[in-house]
Amino acid sequence: DTAVSQTPKYLVTQMGNDKSIKCEQNLGHDTMYWYKQDSKKFLKIMFSYNNKELIINETVPNRFSPKSPDKAHLNLHINSLELGDSAVYFCASSQADRGQFFGPGTRLTVL
Amino acid sequence: TQLLEQSPQFLSIQEGENLTVYCNSSSVFSSLQWYRQEPGEGPVLLVTVVTGGEVKKLKRLTFQFGDARKDSSLHITAAQPGDTGLYLCAGRLTTDSWGKFQFGAGTQVVVTP
Numbered sequence: 001d002t003a004v005s006q007t008p009k010y011l012v013t014q015m016g017n018d019k020s021i022k023c024e025q026n027l028g029h030d031t032m033y034w035y036k037q038d039s040k041k042f043l044k045i046m047f048s049y050n051n052k053e054l055i056i057n058e059t060v061p062n063r064f065s066p067k068s069p070d071k072a073h074l075n076l077h078i079n080s081l082e083l084g085d086s087a088v089y090f091c092a093s094s095q096a097d098r099g100q101f102f103g104p105g106t107r108l109t110v111l
Numbered sequence: 112t113q114l115l116e117q118s119p120q121f122l123s124i125q126e127g128e129n130l131t132v133y134c135n136s137s138s139v140f141s142s143l144q145w146y147r148q149e150p151g152e153g154p155v156l157l158v159t160v161v162t163g164g165e166v167k168k169l170k171r172l173t174f175q176f177g178d179a180r181k182d183s184s185l186h187i188t189a190a191q192p193g194d195t196g197l198y199l200c201a202g203r204l205t206t207d208s209w210g211k212f213q214f215g216a217g218t219q220v221v222v223t224p
Contacts, residue, residue: 043154048211056211097161097203099159100144100156102156104151105152
């Protein structure tokens with residue numbers, strides 16, 4: 001059983017397009033996250049939701065919009081994609097301070 | 112500015128050798144985690160430490176949380192090729208909102224047979 005799953009695994013698209021990434025966790029965790037990992041492998045938090053409520057919103061362009069329909073799902077929609085958005089995006093979940101469980105990542109390439 | 116500094120950035124050793132990776136900060140953390148990430152995959156949680164001075168062992172891996180909860184170390188005994196990966200430390204500041212974790216830049220470890 002996959003604990004945290006993301007779709008798609010790979011996403012190749014043209015500049016200016018709109019795309020979505022979906023995430024689901026079956027661990028029963030209350031908190032979910034979106035991270036961006038750049039080419040130097042640094043993980044930067046973008047958003048976090050706790051029980052469907054947005055609790056962390058870092059300095060991210062408003063072209064990025066998260067949505068949590070329920071506490072097991074956290075989706076990320078990106079409008080007007082730019083070259084600099086190319087990266088690997090990870091979804092994660094956690095319960096309290098016990099550490100996070102990450103999905104396999106979505107490699108986004110903007111051409 | 113990164114709050115968690117990892118050292119070294121890169122470590123290449125032979126199978127059977129020991130290694131230590133450090134994670135340092137001038138800030139106090141309520142908890143600290145270590146992860147290992149392999150190419151094309153997400154980070155995998157290895158351990159969480161919460162008490163100053165705490166030592167946890169996971170087979171050949173030993174994790175230590177500093178007494179002041181500002182630093183941590185990961186020691187691997189008799190490294191094997193399967194230990195190869197990017198090791199990341201992460202933690203939540205005592206002053207941060209619940210759920211926000213700070214990450215270090217990672218230490219790339221390569222163990223050759």
